[in-house]
Amino acid sequence: MLGTLLSALLTQRAAERSRQREQERAERAAARARDVEERRTCYVALNTASRQYLAALTDHMHALLRAEDPRAVRQRLTEARDLHRDVYAEAQMRLPDPVLALAGDATHALGGLYGRLRRLDDGVPHPDDSLDAAQGEIDALWERLRELRRGMRADLGAPRASSGR
Incomplete structure (x- = not known):
């Protein structure tokens, strides 16, 4: 029992x-x-904010090329830059190191382009500042953002896309 x-x-x-x-x-x-x-969610926000920031930088460069009044594009650029800064600050707390390195490189390059365009807009360019140089940076930045997106997708385990665009 x-x-x-x-x-x-x-x-x-x-x-x-x-x-x-x-x-x-x-x-x-x-x-x-x-x-x-x-x-x-953080990756989506960072991808969106980075692309909007680069698009606003591109619009600013085009406004300078056309010698139009840049006040409206400056406002959009300021808003896009502020949003990117906030999203990147959160990403710094969440992203794994390999993706954070890609995001940091892209953010640094976006900031460098911002500085170049603002100097050109303010009429105080450095000797190597030009709209042609800015266009080259823009082209390189689109590729850098594609690399960042690929890194984020890989971290999430998403299948590789056949095209980076």
């Missing part, structure tokens, strides 16, 4: 441990899924 009682108790304890391990596995899986979703 004691053996029957102990057998039932041991079976119950084993089943409870099994349920507890399964619950812990489910909680870890849910935490991983939340982490991936938070990184994906």
Whole structure:
């Protein structure tokens, strides 16, 4: 009789441990899924903000080429730059190091282009500042943003796209 009682108790304890391990596995899986979703959300915001910032820089360069009143494009550029700064600040806290390195390189290059265009706009260019040089930076930055996007997608485990565009 004691053996029957102990057998039932041991079976119950084993089943409870099994349920507890399964619950812990489910909680870890849910935490991983939340982490991936938070990184994906951060990646979407960073990709969008970076592309908008570069588009605003491109518009600013075109306004300088056409010698139009740049006030409206300056305002858009300021807003895009501020948004990118905020999104990048959050990304610095969330991104894994390999993706953060790509994002940092892109952000540094965007800032360099911003400085060049502002100097040209303000009429105080450095000797190597020109609209042709700015166009070259813009072209290089679009490729850099594609590299960043590929890095973010790889981190999320997304399949490789056949084209970077």
